Amino acid sequence: MTRPVLHGADYSVYVRIARMALEEKGVDYELVPLDIFAADGIPAWYLRNHPFGRIPAFEHDGFRLFETNAITRYVDEAFDGPALQPADARGRARMGQMTGMLDAYGYRAMVWDVAVERLEKAEPDEALIAGGLSQAETVLRVLTSLKAPGRWLLGDQVTLADLHAAPIIAYFLKVAEGQKLLAEFADIQGWYTHIAARPSFARTEKAE
Numbered sequence: 001m002t003r004p005v006l007h008g009a010d011y012s013v014y015v016r017i018a019r020m021a022l023e024e025k026g027v028d029y030e031l032v033p034l035d036i037f038a039a040d041g042i043p044a045w046y047l048r049n050h051p052f053g054r055i056p057a058f059e060h061d062g063f064r065l066f067e068t069n070a071i072t073r074y075v076d077e078a079f080d081g082p083a084l085q086p087a088d089a090r091g092r093a094r095m096g097q098m099t100g101m102l103d104a105y106g107y108r109a110m111v112w113d114v115a116v117e118r119l120e121k122a123e124p125d126e127a128l129i130a131g132g133l134s135q136a137e138t139v140l141r142v143l144t145s146l147k148a149p150g151r152w153l154l155g156d157q158v159t160l161a162d163l164h165a166a167p168i169i170a171y172f173l174k175v176a177e178g179q180k181l182l183a184e185f186a187d188i189q190g191w192y193t194h195i196a197a198r199p200s201f202a203r204t205e206k207a208e
Contacts, residue, residue, distance in 0.1 A: 002060070004027060004075075005058070006030070006057075013107065014167075015031075017068050017166075017167050018068055018072055020204050021160065023200035024200045025075055025079045025080070027081070049066065050066040051066075052066070056068065058074070069099055076160065082158070086159060091159075094161075095161045098161040102143075102165055105139050109133075109136050110135075110171065111168060111171045111172065113128050114129055114136060115171050115174050117129050118175045136178070136181060143165070143185075151194050152195075153165065153191060169182065170201075
């Protein structure tokens with residue numbers, strides 16, 4: 001089989017999620033750089049891979065996928081290596097609940113409304129940041145309530161839930177407000193210490 005290809009930029013949270021899954025499975029893959037914010041815009045050819053012009057997009061032996069959850073599930077099931085999904089239906093449902101919650105309620109608030117707003121804007125919108133922090137607090141509280149006993153979010157097994165949450169929270173922690181809020185959630189802070197120590201996390205970190 002040919003080496004899988006992932007299109008995207010190393011600054012992207014969702015590209016990093018997919019890369020972490022590939023790294024955890026030990027898959028030799030190619031990251032093809034694609035900056036959707038480039039001055040020239042999105043290349044026309046890329047819309048064949050992702051008709052909505054987002055990243056990442058994935059290709060393996062002529063099989064194309066977009067949407068990070070679909071990509072990571074395929075990576076887990078198509079390649080050898082440690083299983084990244086629980087064996088039981090309830091565990092997989094909880095994993096899907098966590099990743100869905102992070103997509104729907106965590107990503108925008110933590111990454112764009114707080115971190116990007118604080119880091120990238122000459123005059124940050126403090127009301128937007130405050131609203132993002134309020135939403136982030138709810139996300140962290142719910143994530144704490146859903147977390148199983150053990151080192152990882154679903155207990156003793158690293159799953160796609162951990163790989164989904166780590167890049168989002170890592171971006172949130174680029175700013176002091178994110179660091180301060182996470183410190184109020186000891187279980188999630190402890191979990192983050194463990195996931196940040198994994199080789200898959202280090203190998204996908206964007207060089208500053």
